[in-house]
Amino acid sequence: MSSSPSLSMKLWGVRGSTPTPGQTTLRYGGETTCFEVRAGDDAILIDCGSGARNLGVALHAAPPRALDLFFTHTHLDHICGLPFFSPAYDDRFEITAWAGHFPDRAGLVDIICRIMSPPIFPVAANKLRAVSFRNFRAGDTVARDGPITLRSVALNHPGGATGYRLEHGGKSICIITDHEHGDPEVDRAVRRFVQDADVMIYDAMYTDAEYPRFVGWGHSTWEKGVELALEAGVRQPVLFHHDPRRSDDELDAIGEAAAARHPGVLVAREGMVLTP
Numbered sequence: 153m154s155s156s157p158s159l160s161m162k163l164w165g166v167r168g169s170t171p172t173p174g175q176t177t178l179r180y181g182g183e184t185t186c187f188e189v190r191a192g193d194d195a196i197l198i199d200c201g202s203g204a205r206n207l208g209v210a211l212h213a214a215p216p217r218a219l220d221l222f223f224t225h226t227h228l229d230h231i232c233g234l235p236f237f238s239p240a241y242d243d244r245f246e247i248t249a250w251a252g253h254f255p256d257r258a259g260l261v262d263i264i265c266r267i268m269s270p271p272i273f274p275v276a277a278n279k280l281r282a283v284s285f286r287n288f289r290a291g292d293t294v295a296r297d298g299p300i301t302l303r304s305v306a307l308n309h310p311g312g313a314t315g316y317r318l319e320h321g322g323k324s325i326c327i328i329t330d331h332e333h334g335d336p337e338v339d340r341a342v343r344r345f346v347q348d349a350d351v352m353i354y355d356a357m358y359t360d361a362e363y364p365r366f367v368g369w370g371h372s373t374w375e376k377g378v379e380l381a382l383e384a385g386v387r388q389p390v391l392f393h394h395d396p397r398r399s400d401d402e403l404d405a406i407g408e409a410a411a412a413r414h415p416g417v418l419v420a421r422e423g424m425v426l427t428p
């Protein structure tokens with residue numbers, strides 16, 4: 153008798169704000185946010201940043217019949233890969249796209265229609281034949297088909313953003329991006345939400361030293377991520393949403409400093425597969 157398939161997540165893009173190719177970002181990668189979470193045939197994608205183009209190529213090798221795509225929010229670095237995500241145009245796929253930061257489904261549809269309309273982009277959004285759009289409210293547990301359960305929490309970010317907790321087989325992965333610490337009520341809710349998680353992806357765009365120049369920009373620091381992980385008993389915090397200016401060598405140094413405070417820390421790297 154085979155055991156149930158285990159939870160895993162592949163990171164297809166780890167950079168914040170804008171794609172950042174170049175010599176100084178080769179090792180950690182320059183693509184923006186895109187995650188693929190799996191338990192056997194069940195697949196949940198989180199965000200469609202520029203990393204989604206490569207994910208689309210990989211999915212075409214063995215198309216799952218249906219998959220859910222959850223947006224953390226709709227800033228450009230989290231949606232810019234959708235027009236280049238080939239499964240969206242292929243009706244062998246059945247993609248349900250969800251967002252939790254709009255009052256209704258029309259909010260998400262409107263954003264996608266805006267970025268996919270000539271002359272911004274030559275192909276109109278109605279050519280996304282495989283995609284249907286749904287809405288939920290950040291904070292809800294979303295009822296979906298498939299064994300992975302998904303809960304959500306509202307984050308502190310301009311225009312709103314949604315954090316996720318995905319669970320299967322006693323394992324858990326939390327995704328906390330894009331998020332700025334400092335709102336006591338939201339911070340409390342996030343701490344409860346990530347309690348005892350195996351993996352926590354965290355918005356570590358800045359350092360504590362840089363942060364005073366970026367208050368209100370909607371992002372946090374690696375130090376705050378590590379602090380949260382220690383308080384909430386998170387086994388493996390993963391520093392994520394790297395600032396476009398951050399070089400590979402700087403990320404190495406941040407990783408070392410963070411690991412001295414929490415032995416489970418990882419610095420997110422494009423192509424990394426996490427198996428909690």
Ligand SMILES: [Zn+2]
Nearest residue numbers: 168169229330
């Ligand atoms: Zn972002």
Ligand SMILES: [Zn+2]
Nearest residue numbers: 225227309330
């Ligand atoms: Zn954002």
